[in-house]
Amino acid sequence: MNFSDMLGYADIAQLSRIAQVYDCRCNGNSKHELIQAILSKAGSREGFDAQIGSMKLEELRFINSLIFDSREQFSLEELIARVQSSRDGLEPASEPAQGRAKGRAKKGKPPAEPEGPRDMIVRFKHYGWLFNGISGPDRYLFRVPKDLKDRFRQTLKRKFAERLVFTDEPPVYRDEQELLAGDVKALLSYVRHHEVPLTREGYMHRRSMLQAMESFGVREEPPAKAAWRFGYGRRFREYPERFSLVYDFCFYNKWLEETESELLLTPLGEAALLGAQPFGTEQLYRFWLRLYKGPVPNLAPMVHWVDELADRWVTADSLREVLIPYVKPYYYDTAEAVMDSRILMMMLHLGLLRIGEEEQRGTVLRMTRLGRAIVAGVSVEHGDVLRIEAGAVPPL
Template sequence: MNLADMLSYADIGQLSRIATTYSCECNGHSKNELIQSILQAVGRKEVFEAQVGSMKLEELRFMNSLLFDPRDSFSLEELIARVQQSKFGEPQTDAEPVKAQGAHAKEPKAKRPGSKRTKAAGSEAAPETGPRATITRFKQYGWLFNGFSGPNRYLFQVPADLKIRFRETLERRFMGQLTYAADDPQAYRDEQQLLGCDVSEMLTFIYQNDIPLTAEGAMYKRSVLQIIDRLGVKEMLPARGEWRFGYGRRMKEYPNRMAFIYDYCYFNGWITETGPSLALTSEGMQRQAQRRPEQPDKLYRFWLRLYKNAVPNLRSLVHWIDKLSPRWVSAESLKNTLSPFIKPYYYDNAETIFEQRLSGMMLHLGLIRIGEHNELGRVIRMTPLGRAVIAGLNLEDEEAIVLE
């Protein structure tokens, strides 16, 4: 639903609060006048961009977490959690437990435009703080609405047309911070279709060889090197003592790309570690016999779910890279622009996540090209495959994958 539709379902109290926020001059007792005044105010480009420009970084992060989510509605508890996740490294300020902030809690009433109202001294409600205060502000801006009827009454929604305007406004802001190349780089890497072929290659290697496993169920170094030698992209073995967790079941034993392929095969039930050696399951036998590359959209879907715990807003970051790199763009400027929206994960800082977990894996998935430019250094550009995969998917909000 668009903003006009949601305003028509809102009660006059919420309309009055929104109108007050935008300093609308109208009859505060007329719902129609309130709606028209709000639409006129929000419709002005300078007003909307001024509101976005005044937002704090954590508020931008919170809104960004909603912009590319395909769902229409969110619970209060989920919104509170997202606000808390938007405060990178900052202490939680909301002292109330979530259940005490239930959807039926009433908001303080605001003075209606054009009306007079008095209150007894000391009767003002205490100002809200923490995540709940952020949600209240977004409601007062008309950016969040409670469901209008039925069982969804206390689920929150963002107007569809405002989502588009938010994306367009942020896109203009981000593009103003980027450096684009005037010409093509002297050389670039493009791995389109390679990852899908290597899924089939790994299954074939397991089918053709007896691969012993350690007591922990991992392959020995010799087998890992043999597999790496057959894959389309060569990787170094993980360094001894290097911390590796959070990005897949076998990330700690195998290189990044190979670990992703292995986990993908394991998740699909094509390989088993139950015996003294690695083997294909009956489903894996059938899949190996087909000897066809795995589809890029399936690999992309799996990646979003596998990395979701470590990078909760991975979906939005991928969409921003898609929108901001239709042509060759400096990787450094893109990293600096998106880093404020990347939450560190244990020993991985925003820079490491961008370079290794985000752009590095997008290269392996065939979503982007990475080149070397004489003037700008490393540059990035979306591939035709990447743009098609990202634009063509309408993913549900699936649970993150945790492979034990």
């Protein structure tokens, strides 16, 4: 439903609160007048831009988690989780304790309670950006008006685009479309034709890994031994980013089996190698989203923003400057490292992005046609996060 439809279902109390936020002057006892006044104020571009301009970063992060979600309804628990993940720091802000004794401090004022996630949700209800369901079980679910999602997206896109630097096509660029799927088969083929011993910790030996990558479309250097690497896959500590994704994709699909001493191709892997189980960029993209959303909770919205903003050649520096505030660091990964290595480079490996070098402007990038189609056509639930522990096969 759209904003006007949801206003029609709202009661006088909620309409009055929304009207107060937008400083509407009308008969507060008339539902019709309240709705018309709210639509007049909230519908103006100037008023809407002003509301967005006054939002805090955590509020913008929260709304970003909703505007690219195709679902119409959200539970309170899910909204609380999204508010928590939009905040800085490793630990989310806690809800105010219920039933806490309210004793007076002897000196001075007691410290103010930190704002809880529910407070932000209530504030968004007062803005008219969240509405409760109408009846039955829906009363406990929340909706974002469909047309407001579009307005948020278009308004933010306009503000972001004003700061971007667009350029011509570079003389040389990298394009890895379809290469990742080919390298999945290359790994399966290597395991089929070679004995692949594993270390005590379950990793391929460095020599075997390098031999396997000799037939890959893209080769990588093994990570440095002193590097802190975790969170982005079962074997991410010892395998480079792209190889790690290929390996986990095969393991998750039960195409590879790790015994105590050896890596083996399973019958399912044999069938996949022979083409009995087709797969391609769409399946790899979906898997990457589920795998990386653990350390990067807002990965899907960030991919959508790259898709929206890099529909033509744009400098990486200007795109990074616009989007970095919405990216949170992950332990030893800075926000810049997450943006560059975990999002943009992986989008390149998946064939979603082209990345090149321009003499005057440095690194430039642009979405591929395949990438635009994949991002538009694939949706993964916010809570659908793949957490694979080493040595354990997650349920399909």
